[in-house]
Amino acid sequence: AQSVTQLGSHVSVSEGALVLLRCNYSSSVPPYLFWYVQYPNQGLQLLLKYTSAATLVKGINGFEAEFKKSETSFHLTKPSAHMSDAAEYFCAVAFSGNTPLVFGKGTRLSVIA
Amino acid sequence: KAGVTQTPRYLIKTRGQQVTLSCSPISGHRSVSWYQQTPGQGLQFLFEYFSETQRNKGNFPGRFSGRQFSNSRSEMNVSTLELGDSALYLCASSLGGTDYQPQHFGDGTRLSIL
Numbered sequence: 001a002q003s004v005t006q007l008g009s010h011v012s013v014s015e016g017a018l019v020l021l022r023c024n025y026s027s028s029v030p031p032y033l034f035w036y037v038q039y040p041n042q043g044l045q046l047l048l049k050y051t052s053a054a055t056l057v058k059g060i061n062g063f064e065a066e067f068k069k070s071e072t073s074f075h076l077t078k079p080s081a082h083m084s085d086a087a088e089y090f091c092a093v094a095f096s097g098n099t100p101l102v103f104g105k106g107t108r109l110s111v112i113a
Numbered sequence: 114k115a116g117v118t119q120t121p122r123y124l125i126k127t128r129g130q131q132v133t134l135s136c137s138p139i140s141g142h143r144s145v146s147w148y149q150q151t152p153g154q155g156l157q158f159l160f161e162y163f164s165e166t167q168r169n170k171g172n173f174p175g176r177f178s179g180r181q182f183s184n185s186r187s188e189m190n191v192s193t194l195e196l197g198d199s200a201l202y203l204c205a206s207s208l209g210g211t212d213y214q215p216q217h218f219g220d221g222t223r224l225s226i227l
Contacts, residue, residue, distance in 0.1 A: 032213045034215060036218075041220070042220050042221075043117070043119075043203055043218035043219050043220040043221050044203065044205075044218040045218070046215050046216075046217065049215050051213065090156065094213050097213045098163075098168065098169075098209075098213065099169065100146065100158040100161060100169050100171065101146075101158065101205075101216060102158075103148075103155060103156040104155075105155045106155060106156075
């Protein structure tokens, strides 16, 4: 079955440190890939999307993600964490056009002062 | 441009009742999808409507149903509520069409079953 795996349900980093959130998917064909962020008591906000134009995708709030077909990965990074980055992050995949999004279980990011 | 609006934000029901949740998509968006979010199961897809027709359906029992109106607004209905239906229900809208367009989410309706 097609699936999305986020390694680590909880990641903790110091303020100013690198943020790395991992996402792997199961598919032989490059799908549509997304990262969403969810703050408490809110819905999901789109951070960035990969739709085959470029392998390195830049998103909002200084986040970026790199698509690696050979590793079936789409890891999310940010060079320097800020306190306001503390939230839950979801990797989502659409395995073909107009198919439902499949979400990973989410990674809760904590930022320590 | 207004975002996706979900009403009500909070709802408390008892077992056996039914409930209707509403979603108003972003203007111009014709696709509306519904998701259930729980701590144990995460985000699970319920169904998607496009131009008033159900285009995709997740693996939920028939107690969960939905519909979409000609103005693209959508409603989701859950009948014979069970304790396990307690969750955050999220609605997302997109342009739809043949090429994949990202979904934009509302803030959700938090449903609590007593």
